[in-house]
Amino acid sequence: MAQLRAIMADEEQRQASYEAGHERIRFCGYCHGEDGNSKRDYIPNLAAQHPQYLFNQFEKFGDGTREDYVMSQLAKTLTLEERINIAIYFGMQTAKPRPSTDAARVEAGRSLFKIRCAGCHGLDAQGFQDMPRLAGQPSEYLGIALNRFKQMDPTKHSTPMIGIASVLSEEDIQSLAAYLTTR
Template sequence: MIVVGLAASSMVSASSADDAMSQLNAVMADDAKRQASYEAGHERIRFCGYCHGEDGNSKREYIPNLAAQHPLYLFNQFEKFRDGTREDYVMSKLAKTLSLEERINIAVYYSQQTAKPRTGSDPTNADAGEKLFAVHCAGCHGDKAQGFRDMPRLAGQPAEYLGIALRGFKELDPTKHNTPMIGVAGVLSEREMRALALYLTAL
């Protein structure tokens, strides 16, 4: 507890995104600070665990895994929920209640967990999904869907959640949003989205 307290006290509140990124990078680059942040994050994720699991593997099929995501990606999602770039009834409120150091600690904690693949229910569709992934997704998310930095890990995500996310991107107005996922999801049929989700969930 003493180490955690010292780590927390060294985190000076930062108003800019650059300062926040520097703070996160400093934690990840130092073994002692990372461990202290991890322990503090473990204490703070009690509420998060109800949906995302204590080990970051979600308890509900429509909720994403956080385990093994890059800490930068996780931290950035907190910031998007805080500023309204992303909207969710629970997460938007929760993100606004957390301090900067709490957001960093939770991101660090979940980034160090092990993602557990789910079982795909349709091997034929999963094979088709592998080909779709290679064409549309591997360039950004990695050849094994492991993600990196601000690109999310897709491997092992619940198929239901992946389907919801893809359909959400497909429905976005490109005149108001600039994510490349609009173009990716826009060319996929419902059957192709299902195949892609079944492939990814079993990785």
């Protein structure tokens, strides 16, 4: 983390890391898009995520705290420098929101977000440091993630999202996803 912070604080190092990250993300781009905007609705966007958040997720995939068939294997093959460079590269990309055709659902999601989510993820869902950006995420991915939190056993996992998601109805989840994908 200290190395990541030092690179982020120095413009020249950050640019060099960005360029090295761009070279290394070729494989990542197949799923997450070369610019960090996923082409598939069930895969998250990495564009504009805070580098600290992305780096920490690599660490969680690498140590088994977080599991995904592809990411768990991939994270173990990357060096520390590569994980930092990729996090910086994607963090410097621009997130591209997606349209929604259901204005009523978007509005319901906006209200729900302000009550349930804005305290941690920011008023505009931009996230910060180790809190993920939700703005512009694909709606299907958001639904999958919220349902995963709902199903987690609080005796085995320690995330405040278990309590937040546990009270959400399927309609709430769809509304939040519709709102956030347009941000």
